[in-house]
Every structure is written in C-alpha cells, then in structure tokens.
Amino acid sequence: MKTYSSLYSIVIPARNEAENLPDTVSGLHSCLRDAGIPYEIVLVNDHGTDDTARTIEQLARSGVSIIECPNPNPPGFGNAVRHGFEKAAGEVVAVVMADGSEDPADVSLFYRKIIDEGFDCCFGSRWAQAGLVSGYPPLKLFLNRLVNLGIMLLFGIRYNDVTNAFKAYRKDVIQGCRPLLAKHFNLTVELPLKAIIRGYSYTVAPNKWRRRKHGASHLRLKEMGSRYLFIVLYCLLEKWLSRGDYHRRNQATLK
Numbered sequence: 001m002k003t004y005s006s007l008y009s010i011v012i013p014a015r016n017e018a019e020n021l022p023d024t025v026s027g028l029h030s031c032l033r034d035a036g037i038p039y040e041i042v043l044v045n046d047h048g049t050d051d052t053a054r055t056i057e058q059l060a061r062s063g064v065s066i067i068e069c070p071n072p073n074p075p076g077f078g079n080a081v082r083h084g085f086e087k088a089a090g091e092v093v094a095v096v097m098a099d100g101s102e103d104p105a106d107v108s109l110f111y112r113k114i115i116d117e118g119f120d121c122c123f124g125s126r127w128a129q130a131g132l133v134s135g136y137p138p139l140k141l142f143l144n145r146l147v148n149l150g151i152m153l154l155f156g157i158r159y160n161d162v163t164n165a166f167k168a169y170r171k172d173v174i175q176g177c178r179p180l181l182a183k184h185f186n187l188t189v190e191l192p193l194k195a196i197i198r199g200y201s202y203t204v205a206p207n208k209w210r211r212r213k214h215g216a217s218h219l220r221l222k223e224m225g226s227r228y229l230f231i232v233l234y235c236l237l238e239k240w241l242s243r244g245d246y247h248r249r250n251q252a253t254l255k
Contacts, residue, residue, distance in 0.1 A: 001035075001036050002036055003036035004036055004037050004038060004111075004115060005038065006038070006090070006091040006092060006115055007038050007039065007040065007089060007090035007091055007092075008032065008037050008038065008039040008040075008090050008091075008092050008093075008094070008111050009039070009040050009042055009088035009089060009090030009092070009093045009094070009171075010028060010032075010039060010040070010041045010042065010093075010094050010096050010107065011042045011044065011081055011084035011085060011088055011093060011094065011095050011096070012024070012025075012041060012042065012043050012044065012084070012095075012096050012097070012098050013044045013046050013071075013077055013080035013081050013084065013095075013098065014043060014044065014045055014046060014048065014052050014056070014080075014098040015045075015046040015047065015048050015052070015075065015077075015080070015098075016048045016049060016050045016052060017048070017050075017052055017098035017099060018048070018050045018051040018052045018054070018055040019213075020098055020099045020100050020212060020213065021043070021052065021055050021056065021059065021098055022055065022059065023100050023213075024096075024097075024098055024099070024100040025041060025043075025059050025064055025066070026064075027100065027104040028041060028096070028104050028107060029041075029064045029065075030104070031104035031105055031107065031108050032104070032107070032108060035108045035111075035112075037108060037111055039065060039090075040065045040066070040067055040088070040089065040090060041064065041065060041066050041067070042066075042067045042069060042084045042087050042088050043056045043059070043066055043067065043068055043069070043098075044069050044070070044071050044080040044081070044083055044084045044087075045068075045069075045070045045071065046071045046075055046076070046077070046079070046080040047070075047071060047075040053070070056068050067087055067088075069083060069084065069087045071083050073183075074183070076183040076184045077165075077184050077185045077187065077188075078180070078182040078183040078184050078185070078186065078187035078190075079183050079184075081095055081187055082180055082187070085174050088171065090171060091170065091171055092111055092114050092115065092168055092169070092170060092171070093168065093169055093170075093171055093174060094107060094110055094111070094166075094167065094168035094169075095165055095166065095167060095168075095188075096166060097165055097166070099212035099213075100210075100212065100213065101209050101210055101211065101212055102124075102166050102207065102208070102209065103207065103208040103210075106124065106166070106205070106207040106208060107168075109122075109205060110122040110124070110166075110167075110168035110205060111168060113168075113203050113205055114168060114169075114170060117203065118201075119201050119202055119203045120169065120170050120173050120195070120200040120201045120202060121167065121168065121169045121170070121173055121192070121195050121200055121201070121202035121203075122167065122168045122202065122203050122204075122205055123159055123161070123162075123164070123167045123192055123202055123203070123204050123205070124161065124164050124166040124167060124204075124205060124206075124207035125159065125160060125161040125164065125204050125205070125206055125207065126161055126164060126206075126207060126208075126209045127145075127148075127160050127161055128160075128161075128204065128205075128206035128207075129206065130206040131206035131207055131208065131209075132206075132207075132208040132209065132210075133208075133209050134208075134209070134210045134211060135210060135211025136209070136211065144163060147163060147228065148160055148161060148162055148163060150232075151163075151189070151193075151232060154232065154236055155193065155196070155197075155235075155236070155239065157196060158204075159192075159196075159202075159204050161204075162188070162189055162192055162193065163185075163188055163189055163228075164188065164207075165185070165188045166207055166209075167188075167191070167192060169191070169195065173195055173200050174191070176195075176198060176200070177190075177191055177194040177195055177198060180194075181231070181234065182227070182231050184227050185227075185228075186227040186228050186230070186231040189228060189231050189232060189235070190231045190234075190235060193231075193232075193235040193239075194235060194238070197235060197238055197239045197242065197246065198242075198246045199246035
C-alpha cells in the first residue's frame with residue numbers, strides 16, 4: 001500500500017450535529033488510515049445548541065486526530081468553514097459535511113486526485129455519470145439543477161455541481177482566492193468559481209450523496225436565494241474585469 005506524507009485537513013462545520021458526528025468521524029478515520037493518508041479533522045462547532053460540543057470533546061479523546069475549534073464569528077456555514085481554513089495545517093484541505101452525506105472513499109479519492117495527478121482542486125459532482133444521489137428532496141433537486149445550469153451558462157464551464165459543498169483544494173488555492181466574502185452556504189459557490197476564474201487547475205470527480213440519518217438540513221432555500229445571487233454576480237464581475245489577468249495552467253478534466 002502506498003503511503004503519503006502530505007497532511008490532509010478535513011474541515012467539518014457542525015451545527016447541532018451531535019447524532020451524526022460519531023459515524024461521520026469514524027468513517028473518515030477508518031478510510032483515511034487504511035489509505036495511508038495522514039490527516040487531521042478540523043471540527044468547527046458553529047454555535048450548536050445540542051450536545052455537539054461535548055461530542056467533539058469525546059471524539060478528540062478517542063484517538064482520532066481532531067482539531068477542536070469553536071466558531072468565534074457569527075453563526076453561518078461560510079463563517080465556520082473559513083475559520084476551519086485558518087486552523088487547517090494540511091497541504092490539501094477538503095470541506096466535508098457533518099451529517100455523513102458524503103462517502104469517505106470519495107474523500108480519499110479527492111486527495112489522491114490532487115497529490116497523485118497534480119491538480120490544484122478536485123470538485124465533486126453528484127450528477128456525474130458515476131455519481132450517486134439517494135433521498136434528495138424533489139423541490140430542492142429542481143432548484144439545484146436550475147441554479148447549476150444557470151452558473152454553467154454564465155461562466156462557460158462544464159462543471160455541473162458548483163453548489164456542492166464537497167470539494168478539496170491545495171491550501172495555497174484557498175489563500176489565493178481571498179478575500180472570501182460569503183458567510184453562509186454561498187461559500188460553496190464563491191470558492192470554486194474564484195479558483196476557476198483565477199486560473200487554478202481542477203478536475204471533477206463523481207461523488208456519492210446520501211440523505212442524512214438524523215436531524216434536518218440547515219440550508220434555508222428562501223434565505224439563500226439572494227445570497228447565492230449576490231455571490232454569483234460578484235464572481236461574474238470579477239471574471240469580466242480580470243480577463244487576461246490570470247493564466248490558466250491546466251484545463252479542467254471531467255471524469
């Protein structure tokens with residue numbers, strides 16, 4: 001089995017995810033250990049009101065490599081993830097949901113895409129040919145596909161799942177995409193679009209997604225509409241104003 005030396009930071013924002021975290025962390029630990037990938041799990045407690053803080057403390061004492069970092073900023077997915085980025089020490093950084101919707105094997109795959117194949121970023125697509133989606137709410141599915149189609153047309157890209165939170169980046173890509181403005185789930189759109197606009201290489205890999213076992217999603221569609229629109233327009237303005245300023249090193253590849 002090949003062993004790796006580059007540290008992999010898994011940033012997990014968690015708000016009221018006490019029931020889901022043990023299985024999520026256990027699955028990641030087992031998969032990354034078996035793959036020979038050195039890792040740290042950066043758990044960001046996003047102002048949870050359940051037993052999330054206590055659960056994180058228990059997991060940290062269980063032998064799993066965990067960095068505990070409560071979000072000192074106002075509540076919000078983007079704020080929590082950005083704080084996790086600040087604490088992450090890895091050469092490669094992935095954002096993974098606390099609810100266990102992602103397959104740990106895909107988390108390992110994204111790391112290998114970056115380290116073994118030399119890409120700056122690996123973006124997950126639930127809608128790729130080999131992807132898998134189980135239990136996605138119909139209304140959310142319709143809106144998801146509509147929004148992603150609009151982004152593809154506006155930015156002239158083939159990547160069809162920009163709103164997917166599950167992505168991995170070299171740490172210097174995250175640094176190079178600053179300033180990051182999004183404070184909520186719209187960070188899932190801002191960061192990949194900036195990475196593409198600013199010329200970083202990326203590959204798209206299919207990923208599996210399964211509906212959470214416990215609790216409810218914290219994404220509120222009515223609240224997020226205007227936030228997504230603002231970030232999309234902000235990134236589109238950067239794309240228009242920066243033509244020729246960034247050198248694209250490698251074309252994207254779709255798997």
